[in-house]
Amino acid sequence: MKIATYNVNGIGGRLPILLKWLALAEPDIVVLQELKAPQEAFPREAVEAAGYQAIWHGQSRWNGVALLSRVGEIHETRRGLPGDPKDEQSRYIEAAVGGVLIAGLYLPNGNPRPGPKFEYKLDWMARLDAHLQTLVDLKAPVVVLGDFNVIPTDEDVYKPERWLTDALFAPEARAAYQRLLDQGWTDAIRHLHPKETIYTFWHYWRGSFERNAGIRIDHLLLNKPAKKLLKAAEVDLRPRGWEKTSDHTPVWIELAEPGKRKRAKEG
DNA sequence: ATGCCTCGCATCGCGAGA
16 A cells, blocks of 8 residues: 655646646555645546545645545544644644555644744644644554654755754754654654655755755654554655656655455465 | 745735745
């Protein structure tokens, strides 16, 4: 089962990019971030024609997340992160699909730092921490994936010294990300590629992608049952090189089918 | 220290992204 995350940076203008990539990569489950479209503007017909069911949480102009599946029914378990009834930003969607609990998120950017946006980021991460604590010990495989807007370490950024004051690389944000891992989550890309230079975002400016001047901020976290099923974890660099593309590129994992071993024993 | 590039929304500039 191939599970992917992709910050599309606007579902309206990037729909051709998304459809091209779905046909090329054939992911089974995909979470999307930054739809930048109101609820009624999601291109449901086009996504269904591509073979995917979808649920989504839109918002005019900013944010917006979606979950796509071509492997059966999507059983939505939550939209929006608990802990702040006044938070109206569309940044979290969660569902059971194909025997896996999928939590798709778009974590706040947090710039400029310091300031109210950075405080909102840290508050959001604290709420995420509390919620993920309720998911990490589930017996079922759980995958938490999306645009975390956190550069975890010096190895995840082209020029660490230029990001020291940025909200994505701030000590508080990195510490909050580390606390998530300390709950018992595994960063799938780093688990399988501990030493490689791997980025998932490159600015549009100054040929950043061509120079590979990027950062790694799109992550897939696995609880222990999901980690046992992990077969592969990769960044798909192809879409970032296309015309009129997102500034992020998709990241995906391959999981063995949940219960496959059990069925084999029985058979 | 700042802009670079791109988008949506609504014009012809601004806020936001990271």
